Amino acid sequence: MFLFKWLTKQRKGKISGALPQQVSSEPPVGNDFAARLGWFRQQLNKCSDVKFHEVQLPGNIPFALIYIEGLIDQKLLQEQVLSPLQFELTGQSAQELLHQIVELKRLPVSYLETSTELNKALYALFEGTIVCLMDSEPQLVLFPMKSVEIRSIQQAENENVIRGPKEAFVEDIATNITMIRRRIKHPALKTEHCEFGKYTRTAVVICYVEGLCKQTLVDEVKERLSRIDIDSVLGSSYIEEFIEDNPFSPFPQVQYTERPDTLSAALLEGRVAILVDGTPIPIIVPVTLYMLLQSAEDYYQRFVAATWIRWIRFIFLLVSFLLPSVYIAVTTFHPEMLPPNLLVTVAAARENVPFPAIVEAFIMEITFEGLREAGLRIPKPIGQTVSIIGALVIGQAAVQAGIVSAPMVIVVSITGIASFIIPHFDLGLTFRLLRFPVMILAASFGLYGVIISILLIYIHLVSLRSFGTPYLSPTAPIVFSDWKDVLIRAPWWLMKKRPLLYGTKSDERMTYRGRPILPQDDGD
Template sequence: MFPKFLKMKKKKTDRAEIQEIEDLQPFQNQSLHNDLTRNMETIKSEMGNSHDVIIREFQVAGKIRAAAAFTDGLCDQKTLSDFVMESLMRFQDDAFNMDPDIDAEQAFQIIKEQLLTSGDVKEVSNWKHLFLGMLSGDSVLLFNGCNKAMAVATRGGENRGVTEPSTQTVIRGPKEAFSESIRTNTSLIRRKIRSPKLWLEERIIGDVTLTQVGVMYIKGIANDGIVQEVRNRLGRIKIDGILESGYIEDLIQDGIWTPFPTVFNSERPDVIAAGLLEGRVAVLVDGTPFVLLVPVMFNSFLQAAEDYYQRFDFGNFLRILRFVSLLIALLLPSLYVAVSTYHQEMLPTTLMLHLAAQREGVPFPPIIEAFMMEIAFEVLREAGVRMPSAVGNTISIVGALVIGQAAVEAGIVSPAMVIVVSFTAITNFVIPSISLAIAIRLLRFGILILAGTLGMYGIAVGLLLLVLHLSSLRSFGVPYLKPFAPFMLKEQKDALFRFPFWAMKTHPLPISEDFMQQGHDQKPNHPPGDKPRHDE
């Protein structure tokens, strides 16, 4: 009875909240009042007389009552004082002095066109845009007798500066990463691509948070159909709040019931700029340093920015190493369980006898042994991430050594299983994308179950199902396994291997609209680390 009461109460609360939001929508679309005092009282009441909302009343040219409303902490008060308040309060103009009957509308235009020195001034006609400007850091100027206001760009406050990437580090390459400010992030991308064809569209998503979301692409390189599809999917989002780009990623991705990511994310401006040059579309979200990139293919998650900054032969070696590490991270525990349980004849006799001697005192079958060790390593990995950085690495390393050694001495697991699980965990860290690494960690348990029940046949069935699943995935209409399935010979120049820059002359075929060659018949002498130009 009590749980039912709680459930019914929650339903009533939800309905009340929905009704409150519906009642708020007409108010937000209403125009401002002509009376300044009434406008100021409305701002104070709607924001609950919050102490960080400041309203400064003053007079323009000693005649027109005005007020500046802004949010403390979001607004740069020095900019407001030097470029707005001082100009308005000390303003003397013949148009005001000679015409004593000048109305508020005329004064509004004179102030906007002749007085304000700020670079960005927008007219505000309803309450929705007024509160959005105030809560974004702008200063809103209201005038008595005028039902319009001005939103002056005075955004400031405390922001995290441009720092080094924490998740996608490189030895050679740019050492800058995105921050939580969307305007800082767009500027970092424009520093990489100084082209007027780099277009930016912005919209507000989230009924409560009113989060600023930007769509960035290069006109003429990005496919118009994909750009429109991004617009449509963003336009269909109905949610109260967007706190991180992961919300957007979950709402616009293609594959819902799949562990594989179909949207790429990065905190490196050079990676996003390279994706834009290939015809992809970037989605930026205010409040997070991770920018989304669509469409994306499977092999993109195994490519690192440093592949293009080193010599192509060494970059190819590292890329092949990642593909091999991916297979090891996915299959090594399963192969050990299958061989030690069903296919001992596949091992040399000496090695088979040695492994059998190690497992003589172990009470569990290999499948249970592997599951226990895998879960223990996952717990240690998560503990190292969640604990304070000063002790997180120490606890994870010491915990792994102590638990592994103690488990072997207690006869719970064999030493070979500790080696297999440890090496699997190390190869998982070689994968550059955390999203793909998490998917491999999840799939490893499923293939482990198949190996423990059916042996090598189970692993073969698991791999077959995995390939079929990957072949069915799409990312904004682009095949997930492209250019392997469907196989495209021309696109192999930057798939499993990376050809020299002078050999990569076209954009990716399924993404870009124009397949114009760069116009180089000769092999150009590109400086090491330069990326091929796509606009020649």
């Protein structure tokens, strides 16, 4: 006990000693040019990319520009600030010069603001702002001139479609908002800005359509976000773990997407999106299990094909989740359920295998997961090759060595292929993880163990909520009007109303005029 306390104390000391230092001194009050400039130099000490540019304005008034090299546009700095400061200003006092800059707009900049708060100006530097201060004038002039290289809009990698739009979100939050605005051209689309992270000061935008989204949902999102107090936010996954209803549930309670059209469709259903600067994957809330099984492709194909593909998706979800467990249960406890010829084949294949079926399954499943992870981490050109060839070589070698049986390799291969059909990566990962405890129950109690595991998971899903929305809606509770876009994808002319489970203010999506009909022949 004493050793544990000593180790804990030592560990705490190391962590606390590694924390970054806070702002070391209070900003000076007044209009003393040297004191304020010295305070900026003190706060930005050992920052080699910070530039201090001091000039003399008309009337020999000291003037300083502070900016971070690499965050601003150097060409705009020269053309819109430095050159006009020297040739366009004629005032002989700091007040006259400030009047010419702010009121008369002698500088050809698109936007500027003034502030007397040095702390505000200090943090504005890290957002690509030029801070200007002059002698005998307490007001600072701020010129936003951010210029940062960002990734261009590219094709979606994880949510591919054949007939729909190809573009995906990028890391720049302003670009992402623009892509949404291009699709929802209406002033009801609201974007509310906030910041998180004491050191990262990450921009986060709450996006919703006013009049469609319940105000109580927007307020709940804001309330959960307001409870976040963290040093850094480097991605949307940071936000997810703070706002989800049940943090210990293996099931995702928010929806991720990289597609602007998917996010826009969610907003038009009355849901809320959370965009995080620096990540191309926004969050959508609330979400249900059935939404995570839908693909953007469902809405760009004809409804018959989309419905058929959805059913295939549901079937293969069950296959990826239950097939290994059912195989273990049947071969271990219920061999009489197999046809005689198949039973003889399976028994012959397992004759020289020294392990029980559960050990076989664990060996192959863990190997397959390792190959899948290796394919994701190594460079793309060889990633898929390593996964496919590695699985073939290892499976064949394992069968020839008598470590596993050929039927088990087939079962694990079908399971792995089926798991790729799940559109949402986090949901697929959840079922891949749950597969292992279900296999243990199947090896312990046979098909009864499989049934028990299904009941336990179903009870958990029924009790789960996403921002107050039942996770299994609209099947539990039953909302028949929303079934038109769950197990099937009804034609658009039948989906007159928005989903009722969100309680949108306006549930009318269209004016129903019946199904399309052919024009009548006049008989001429």
